[in-house]
Amino acid sequence: MPRLDCRFETSATALVQCPRWARREVAVAGRSNVGKSSLINALVAIKGLARTSRTPGRTQALNFFSLGEELALVDLPGYGYAKMPEALARKVSALMSDYLARRDNLTLVLLLIDSRRGPREEEFALADIVRSRGIELVVAATKIDKLRRGERAAMRRRFAPLNAAVFPCSAADGEGIEELRRRLFRVSRAHGVERPAREICRQE
Numbered sequence: 001m002p003r004l005d006c007r008f009e010t011s012a013t014a015l016v017q018c019p020r021w022a023r024r025e026v027a028v029a030g031r032s033n034v035g036k037s038s039l040i041n042a043l044v045a046i047k048g049l050a051r052t053s054r055t056p057g058r059t060q061a062l063n064f065f066s067l068g069e070e071l072a073l074v075d076l077p078g079y080g081y082a083k084m085p086e087a088l089a090r091k092v093s094a095l096m097s098d099y100l101a102r103r104d105n106l107t108l109v110l111l112l113i114d115s116r117r118g119p120r121e122e123e124f125a126l127a128d129i130v131r132s133r134g135i136e137l138v139v140a141a142t143k144i145d146k147l148r149r150g151e152r153a154a155m156r157r158r159f160a161p162l163n164a165a166v167f168p169c170s171a172a173d174g175e176g177i178e179e180l181r182r183r184l185f186r187v188s189r190a191h192g193v194e195r196p197a198r199e200i201c202r203q204e
């Protein structure tokens with residue numbers, strides 16, 4: 001991406017709290033600990049940006065970062081955190097599903113999957129939801145620095161059933177970040193700058 005001004009804007013714990021703006025949103029989704037915040041920081045090259053929103057109580061929220069004039073990155077709550085109390089896990093999962101199913105601004109979902117683990121049931125389900133809305137899906141195979149060169153072909157095979165573009169990347173050593181950045185920036189141009197602003201958040 002060309003250098004774009006990126007900053008934390010707001011958190012939302014319900015769809016009605018999402019910002020009312022005309023920005024196209026790129027949502028970053030994935031299991032807890034998969035590397036969402038680290039990848040956001042690497043993509044915008046600002047250390048600690050995503051973490052600044054990590055004050056207690058916000059971690060289970062949708063975190064919105066503006067990116068230039070037309071785009072926004074949305075850090076979705078991580079799913080699959082075993083220690084989270086069940087009631088809270090249900091709430092977080094409902095918030096994420098609501099956002100994915102109903103947010104008009106959503107233009108692309110960047111689904112993060114640990115390159116050592118590969119996609120499981122949750123990731124296939126999430127990919128289906130995204131595709132059923134006709135929203136673009138891009139997959140990042142995270143923490144690729146943890147994989148030996150010889151393990152990469154097997155990684156590719158694990159990811160193949162998702163049927164999506166897979167970008168191996170590492171927030172730790174920067175591998176693949178530029179390629180991913182370029183792919184994400186295409187979302188802005190593909191949809192054109194003249195796309196009219198519309199009612200952003202559907203009323204509950």
Ligand SMILES: Nc1nc2c(ncn2[C@@H]2O[C@H](COP(=O)(O)OP(=O)(O)OP(=O)(O)O)[C@@H](O)[C@H]2O)c(=O)[nH]1
Binds near residue numbers: 031033077171
């Ligand atoms: N080796 C390696 N470690 C990474 C990489 N990206 C993230 N990590 C580490 O993985 C852990 C989790 O990273 P986060 O970015 O906080 O993950 P997250 O998905 O935002 O986690 P939640 O907010 O809890 O859902 C941290 O200890 C990071 O330092 C990477 O590319 N390589």
Ligand SMILES: [Mg+2]
Binds near residue numbers: 036037038
């Ligand atoms: Mg995070």
